Each structure stands twice: as structure tokens, then as C-alpha cells.
Amino acid sequence: MSEIKHPLPYASWESRGFWEGAGRGDLVLQQCRKCGLVQHRPRGLCAHCLESDNLQHFVASGKGEVYTFTVTEQNQAKGFAEACPYVMAYVTLEEGPRILTVITDCAPDEVSVGAPVSASFVAQDRDDGERFAVPVFRLD
């Protein structure tokens, strides 16, 4: 078992805020100033107002709890096959949205539904000088 080699995230102009934030060590979410909606996954506008003018990015606490998880014992995809078993999970963030992630730096058996977790960041090598990272979570 080795560490997961996360594929380089594909950042569009709509999701750059999230991935660039992760590169700085911040978990970045979007909120609409007009209706108050905190949304994930990111979009170029508020999914409810359908307007982009009032959308802002903010740094979330990075705290949450495990909503559900699975211990992946088989995945043929490169970067993950060698890392099995690994824990894939949904984490409910303090700010509301649930985020798909992996729970790292623990034995799979230590993870439970409802366990408190905090964001951590796995840096990505890029050849264009930008700093990207994949947010993962660790048990508190």
C-alpha cells in the first residue's frame, strides 16, 4: 500500500477559485451575497439566483464530519490501484455542503460515520508555475 497519487485536478474558470485556494492551503467555497446560498461543487453563478454578479469566494473552516465512507479495496485506475485500501468519503462541512474526498493518515478501521475531520492539502506538481493542491481530510 502506497499513498494515493491524485490525478491533477481539471480546473475550469468556474472552479479555479477552489483549486487555487487549495494550493494556498485554504478550503474555498462559494456563497451568493443575494440569497445566502453556500454551494459546492463550484459554478460560474449562483445555482438558485442564476446570476454571477453576487457570487463570492470565501475561506471555509475546513472542519466537518464524515457523512458516509467506503474502504476501496479495488480500483484499477492508476494512482489509486497501488493505494488500496483507501477511504473515500463524503464529509459534511460546517458551512453546509457535502464534499467528496478521501480520509488519509489513518487505518481504514479508525474511520466511522460522524467522525470529526479537518482538511489537509496534498500539493500537486504542475509545470506552469501555478500552485494546486487536492484537499483531503484527516481524523481530528
Add this chain to the structure above:
Amino acid sequence: MSPAAFPASAAIAGVYEHPSRFSPNKTEFQIMAECAKGALDDAGLTRSDVDGLFGASMSMGLMGIVDLAEYLDLRPDYMDGTNIGGSSFVAHVTHAAAAIHAGLCEVALILYGSTAASNSMAIGTGGSGGSRNPDTAFSSPYGMTTVGSYAMYANLHMNTYGTTSEQLAEIAVTMRRHASLNPHAKMRSPISTEDVLGSRMISRPLHLLDCCIISDGGGAIVLTSAERARDLPKPPVRILGCGEAVQHQGVGRTDLLTIAAKQSGQNAFDMAQVQRSDIDFAMIYDSFTITVLATLENLGFCEPGEGGNFVSQGGISLDGILPVNPDGGGLSSNHPGMRGIFLVIEAVKQLRQECGERQVSNPEIALAHGTGGTIGDKHSGATLILGVDK
């Protein structure tokens, strides 16, 4: 007599399931064309009667339905290449019935074909390498697999309601017992609960035998007006109710345990004006054991959290209160990537009482529900309630 109302104005006149489970020397379209012949023969119609074409597959692209029309040298008046995953063909029946009702076509042909097995396609565990598709940009960095998504649903269900692996295994055991009565099923040797629990873990809590098989295969369905169907050789199967729905992560607040079946099923029951207890058997998309349990609960055949007891008390067995998948389902008969078409085909054959050893006793009303995509991420649901012509 006034014209029949939707959806009773259209009926299923013919069906065909490709008997092969492994077809390394055929193409997808070739399998579809062979199925077209089978279903048209079954309906007592010919290729030249077809004026509506419906289809989807694992590899049909942007203009796939146009490619398919060319392959068959058809020039239909109406076409629909809707692809909402494995449930597509259940939805196609609704779309075809609507088109027939509106007078946009008179004979609709719905097709599916796949060479998933002979292509060695890793459907459940091959996902999530580096994807440049913005759609999967937030799942591919985390190693999301199809089975992993269903496993997260299963784990949440277990934590919420105390559902057990033994209860899920009972679903696989039942499907295999049904498959043993189906001469075309791929896996026919009986299995036990211990076999399921002892099989390799793929994504906790789902074992290898909690997962559907991978096969080649295909199928076809022919619909026409209820009036015309009555003059054709096979007894028409009527459409009593239908519904479609989608469930996804939304903006991040989704209750994972509520799947599309809840919405599409309620709409279908409301339209059909029948009760859950009126359903004589159900065809339920069984990509994984947990899919059956989730669908039973969301369709309202039992309360949320009661699915485990429902299946462990023999509820879905051929002699149970709601026989599910008499053909053996995707867990044991066939699963060529997208299985929805077989749900409808088997429902029709059962309602026509053509199923030999696996025949449900004198069924009059059936439900078919397809799930497309993954219930732990995003998916579609399509429900049909079908009945014998009275």
C-alpha cells in the same frame, strides 16, 4: 369511442432479448440489429413498419441515433437518443408512448446492444483516472468508482438503519436462485449467503458477489398504438403509469438515501391509479445488491430502513410477496453495461406468461424501475407500471 388517454393509448407489441452473453465477433450495432429483427418478428411487424427509432448505448456518441438509423437503413419520422444511463430504455418506453399518443410515429423500435464483456470493460472498478471532463473534476481526484459510490450508500444505510451484509447477500442469493431457472442466464449455479460474504471485498461493505456480472448482450422493444397492437399476434402489454426523475448532489445538501425512484415511482403510481399491493412482480435494476434494497424502499414497497427485513424474509423471491427479477437480474443473468431494456423485456414476457420454470403465477400488473448512473453520486430513475390488456 373516444381515443384512449395517455399512456393507455400505446402498448408494447413485441420484445426480444439477445440470448448471447458473450459475442466477441459482433459489433454493438450488429447486436442491436439482430434484436430489432427478433422484436419485430415477435410483434408480427417488419422493418418497413418502423417510423420511430429510440436507442442508447455505452459508445453511441453525439449523433449516435443518426448512426444507428444509417446502420439499419431506416428513415424514421421520429427519433430519440436520450441517454440517462442504464435506465434509458425504461424512459424510452415512456417517450415512445408519448410520441405514439401525439401521432408523431406509429411503430416505435427501442434498441440496445453492448459488447462490454468481450471488450473487457471494467465498469464498476475502472473509474476515475485523471479526467479532464469538468463533470468529474471533483470526483476523479478522489478515486470515485461506481462500486465505491454504491458502497457509500450501503454504509450509510447500515449506519442509519442497522441493515446487515447478510441481508444484502440474501438479494444476491435470491437472484442466483432465479437465474438457475433461466436457461440463458450467465451464472446459474446456486450460491449461499456464506459464498457472498466470503467473496472478495471490492469496496466495503460490498463484496464481489454483491456486484452485477459483466456480459455482452442486447435487446429490443416494439411499441405501437393500443388499437393496432390488438390486431397483432402477441397479447398487447399496456402502459399504466410512467415516471422519470433525477437525483444528484445539487449544491451539496442531498440526502443520499433518497434516490430518484421515490419521485419517478410516485408519479407512476399516481398515473396508474394502482396500489403497491396491486403489483404482482417487479423488475428492479440490480447493479448491486444495495440498489435493490434502496429501490424497494424508495418505491414505497416497504418503509425506509425496512428493506433489509423485507428481503431477508423472502419478500423478493419468486414465491414471495413481491417477486423481483425472475430472470436472475444483472447480478446473475446478464449485465452488458446498461441493463434497463431487460427490465421491460422480462416484464412483458412474464405478463404474457412465456417464462417457463421462472414464470410468476398469473401476473396482471408489473413494475419496472431502472437506475442510471450511481446512487452515491448522481443518477436517473425511470419507472413503468405495465399491465395485461383487459
